[in-house]
Amino acid sequence: MKISCTIYFLLLQLFAFGQSHSNKTLERGEAYYSIKQYSLAIPEFERFVSRNNNTSVCMKLADCYSKTNNQDKALLLYQKLTEENEAADTVNMLYADLLKRKREYIKAKEQYMLLYKSFPNKIIYHVYAQYCDSALSYAAVSNSKIQIENLKEINSENSDITPVVYKKGLSFSSNREATLIKKKTGNTNLPLFDLYLATGKDSIKPESVFSFSPKLNTIHHECCASFTADYKKIFYTRSIDEQPGDGKGIKNTLKMFSATWDGNNWQEIQTFIFNDTTHSYGQPSVGANEELFFFASDRVGGYGGTDLYVCFNLDHKWTDPVNLGADVNTAYNELYPFFHPDGSLYFSSNRPEGFGGYDIYKVVENENGDYGSIQNIGSPINSPADDLSVFWSADYKVGYFSSNREGGKGLEDLYLIRKK
Secondary structure (H helix, E strand, O other), X not given: XXXXXXXXXXXXXXXXXXXXXXXXXXXXXXXXXXXXXXXHHHHHHHHHHOOOOOHHHHHHHHHHHHHOOOHHHHXXXXXXXXHHOOOOHHHHHHHHHHHHHOOOHHHHHHHHHHHHHHOOOOHHHHHHHHHHHHHHHHHHOEOOOEEEEEOOOOOXXXXXXXXXXXXXXXXXXXXXOOOOOOOEOOOOOOEOOEEEEEEOOOOOOOOEEEEOOOOOOOOOOXXXXXXXXXXXXXXXXXXXXXXXXXXXXOEEEEEEEEEEEOOOOEEEEEEOOOOOOOOOEEEEEEOOXXXXXXXXXXXXXXXXXXXXXXXXXXXXXXOOOEEOOOOOOOOOEEEEEEEOOOOOXXXXXXXXOOOOOOEEEEEEEOOOOOEEEEEEOOEOOOXXXXXXXXXXXXXXXXXXXXXOOOOXXXXXXXXXXXXX
16 A cells, blocks of 8 residues: 655654654653652653653663552562563562562562572572561561550651650651742652651650741751650751762751750750761661660661661760660661660661561670670561661650551651550
């Protein structure tokens, strides 16, 4: 069948327009992805992959899903990539990791073993497969003396994290829409985090939420509060956009601050002496009498992405940060330390031997004053999702933590722990 020149050239123009439109869509998606605006990159990548079978873009789309807590879509896309292509080991690894997060431990183990058979020199894949067996054993045992409850009265549709008791209320951090200053964060296009206080007739299970302090909350992220026993001093984290010393543009890093309560307001806001423009310092946990405090940092000399450190208060001056060592820190991320009055240290880590995602661990000092003998605190507090920032009362009868587990109200929710 012959096609007229007019129709032929019209088809060529339509094809060229379609290609041009598709390329612009991809360019927008890549631009958003490069600056970590994942929620904005998603619709651009979705439009592109609906017309183009591109493995690289599909991987970035799956990564965007994962980083915006849409694990089901990410899992389907990784599965599609592994089935349709001779996928790189990176894709198979991401698929296996996500299967583990979804409590599909047997399928995850199968994927890790397939990787080990393909790359027998990478013994780590066999280790990851064994960790799936550990996760299965963890999941099979749940502490029946512990009850957890979603604090739905104060949780929002966004992220509510880092709970800590403050007097007769509960201090926490949230990026709920009620944030007074309507500034969005790049990663998710959601409001920035502020500090909040929840109170009510039942101090254990409060129902009313207020801004913690207009003086402490700013146009930056504020989160992760920790208080001395008399509640007269607060340590907290703030994000700062600064020009690093290497001159490579603006970098967003976390900084630690403290403030003192004068009876009417928070005063004497001070920056942590070791803050710098290159690395992040955050998530402080201060001792009851300000004798020491723990924090997380990606400073040079660590074992992994972020490590846990401790500083001691000697003659009203903080000592240099001390890394807690290889028994606590790993090649992964250790975050959200909580120092209990009994001397135990709790923290969250995404080390692969857990349930999946971030788990909460406990460690105590040995006779030499070092931290060792790490203990996963188990189910029902830990899950295949990210379980973070635990807080315990002095008698361990009540606690709180945050999690993005399934069945929650928002992206991350606050949970109440009660011991029977």
